[in-house]
Amino acid sequence: xxxxxxxxxxxxxxxxxxxxxxxxxxxxxxxxxxxxxxxxxxxxxxxxxxxxxxxxxxxxxxxxxxxxxxxxxxxxxxxxxxxxxxxxxxxxxxxxxxxxxxxxxxxxxxxxxxxxxxxxxxxxxxxxxxxxxxxxxxxxxxxxxxxxxxxxxxxxxxxxxxxxxxxxxxxxxxxxxxxxxxxxxxxxxxxxxxxxxxxxxxxxxxxxxxxxxxxxxxxxxxxxxxxxxxxxxxxxxxxxxxxxxxxxxxxxxxxxxxxxxxxxxxxxxxxxxxxxxxxxxxxxxxxxxxxxxxxxxxxxxxxxxxxxxxxxxxxxxxxxxxxxxxxxxxxxxxxxxxxxxxxxxxxxxxxxxxxxxxxxxxxxxxxxxxxxxxxxxxxxxxxxxxxxxxxxxxxxxxxxxxxxxxxxxxxxxxxxxxxxxxxx
RNA sequence: GCGGUUGUGGCGAAGUGGUUAACGCAUCGGAUUGUGAUUCCGACACUCGGGGGUUCAAUUCCCCUCAUCCGCCCCA
Numbered sequence: 001x002x003x004x005x006x007x008x009x010x011x012x013x014x015x016x017x018x019x020x021x022x023x024x025x026x027x028x029x030x031x032x033x034x035x036x037x038x039x040x041x042x043x044x045x046x047x048x049x050x051x052x053x054x055x056x057x058x059x060x061x062x063x064x065x066x067x068x069x070x071x072x073x074x075x076x077x078x079x080x081x082x083x084x085x086x087x088x089x090x091x092x093x094x095x096x097x098x099x100x101x102x103x104x105x106x107x108x109x110x111x112x113x114x115x116x117x118x119x120x121x122x123x124x125x126x127x128x129x130x131x132x133x134x135x136x137x138x139x140x141x142x143x144x145x146x147x148x149x150x151x152x153x154x155x156x157x158x159x160x161x162x163x164x165x166x167x168x169x170x171x172x173x174x175x176x177x178x179x180x181x182x183x184x185x186x187x188x189x190x191x192x193x194x195x196x197x198x199x200x201x202x203x204x205x206x207x208x209x210x211x212x213x214x215x216x217x218x219x220x221x222x223x224x225x226x227x228x229x230x231x232x233x234x235x236x237x238x239x240x241x242x243x244x245x246x247x248x249x250x251x252x253x254x255x256x257x258x259x260x261x262x263x264x265x266x267x268x269x270x271x272x273x274x275x276x277x278x279x280x281x282x283x284x285x286x287x288x289x290x291x292x293x294x295x296x297x298x299x300x301x302x303x304x305x306x307x308x309x310x311x312x313x314x315x316x317x318x319x320x321x322x323x324x325x326x327x328x329x330x331x332x333x334x335x336x337x338x339x340x341x342x343x344x345x346x347x348x349x350x351x352x353x354x355x356x357x358x359x360x361x362x363x364x365x366x367x368x369x370x371x372x373x374x375x376x377x378x379x380x381x382x383x384x385x386x387x388x389x390x391x392x393x394x395x396x397x398x399x400x401x402x403x404x405x406x407x408x409x410x411x412x413x414x415x416x417x418x419x420x421x422x423x424x
Numbered sequence: 425g426c427g428g429u430u431g432u433g434g435c436g437a438a439g440u441g442g443u444u445a446a447c448g449c450a451u452c453g454g455a456u457u458g459u460g461a462u463u464c465c466g467a468c469a470c471u472c473g474g475g476g477g478u479u480c481a482a483u484u485c486c487c488c489u490c491a492u493c494c495g496c497c498c499c500a
Contacts, residue, residue, distance in 0.1 A: 004473090004490080004491065005491095007490090007491070007492095059497080059498055059499075060498090060499085063425075063498095064498085064499090081500085111500075113498095113499080113500085115425095115497095115498075115499080116425075116426090116496095116497090117492085117493090118493085118494075118495080118496095119493080119494075120500080121498090121499075121500075122500090125500065126500095127500060129500095205498095258499090259498065259499055259500095260499095269500095278494085279494085279495065279496090280498095280499075280500085282499065282500065283500075284500070285499075285500065307500060308500065309499095309500035310500095311500080312500060313500095335458095335459080337458060338458095364452095366452095367453090367458090368458050368459055369458090369459065369460080370452085370453090371459085371460095372459045372460045373459095373460060374460090375459095375460070376460040376461090377460090383459085383460085385458075385459075387458060388458095389458090397458090397459090399459080399460090401460070404459095404460085406459085
């Protein structure tokens with residue numbers, strides 16, 4: 001084999017695309033109910049957009065971007081996430097001027113991150129995400145979280161855990177960061193090399209480190225919760241009470257830190273608690289990003305959103321043994337015998353299809369027995385048999401596969417008869 | 425980026441330094457005339473991820489490479 005899919009990418013074959021279509025259907029239904037409208041942005045953007053919005057110190061920008069230079073010598077990047085492009089579009093198209101605020105948007109599409117492939121992690125993966133931009137009402141935080149959970153609920157997932165935290169605003173984050181640095185700095189030599197670099201860049205991440213999770217200094221570290229100013233703390237309390245009003249269970253994890261710089265106030269993750277799910281359990285991540293629009297020259301437009309991976313959603317469904325209803329089967333399989341029946345059969349095929357009947361026929365020049373076998377394998381409800389006799393008589397044999405009954409039907413009555421059998 | 429794992433026909437899976445690379449499933453053909461199951465018979469890998477090397481000889485040994493899976497990092 002000479003060519004294979006690039007590392008970290010996959011072909012989604014017909015046996016799988018059926019599932020994807022069902023998930024996409026669920027997403028459309030849920031977004032419709034919540035009144036989120038679809039937005040489609042380009043698959044690549046100027047590199048600087050992600051550098052500015054996602055943040056220079058993040059793993060995404062530092063080592064995971066698919067960046068290339070185009071023929072006009074511009075640096076472009078395949079989008080690693082969906083929020084930055086949506087915010088760019090929001091500002092570019094002056095959606096802040098729309099009469100209905102906040103602007104509620106959703107998207108579904110491929111994202112790209114240069115990472116080593118693993119179960120549930122790909123270099124090209126599909127995210128469904130939603131963004132509500134323009135409102136700083138804590139109730140909309142709860143709405144956005146509710147939408148994400150609703151999608152999972154609609155596909156039948158139950159083994160889920162919602163974890164939330166407040167990252168506070170700029171002011172409290174700065175104060176907390178300072179406290180963290182002075183807490184860890186004297187003993188930083190007992191931490192892993194990654195954490196030693198984190199001390200400078202983003203000490204909050206030390207709390208999240210798996211290598212050093214047992215270190216008592218982590219447990220005794222100053223908690224962000226203690227540094228939340230009054231405004232941030234009361235915002236967080238409101239979000240929690242709205243979640244309660246929505247009947248949503250949550251767990252507060254003071255160490256929850258998201259990997260993107262733009263988050264503030266509400267941060268959340270939805271994880272699978274299903275057994276044997278592998279190392280990666282995060283299905284969905286999101287949070288509030290007040291001030292993001294200003295970063296690229298827009299007006300003040302506080303926003304909140306989330307993104308979930310469709311691949312992981314399907315993995316979670318697999319883990320919980322949730323499956324979609326069967327794909328639609330074939331209504332009619334047309335079997336022709338001999339050259340004289342070929343054209344009448346093909347003509348009939350087109351007539352049935354024009355009537356909206358799922359119809360197919362054999363293009364492999366097989367014998368009757370083999371064609372019957374194909375019909376059986378394709379789970380055709382009915383088989384229409386056309387041989388020389390039928391052609392001269394202007395009739396066909398119509399067989400109901402389930403009970404094996406068969407009758408001769410004049411061509412003129414066939415469509416009606418088939419429709420009757422299809423819809424019963 | 426790091427560590428480990430695996431890579432044989434459409435799928436699953438044996439195997440050995442040397443004449444014809446098991447087997448199962450699937451597929452196709454047949455078991456007398458135009459009918460789906462089962463059964464029976466038959467067909468189906470000039471080749472063992474790719475490249476190079478060692479050898480009289482390699483799918484089996486060595487090196488490189490590509491890919492896979494698992495874990496780390498991090499995330500969706």
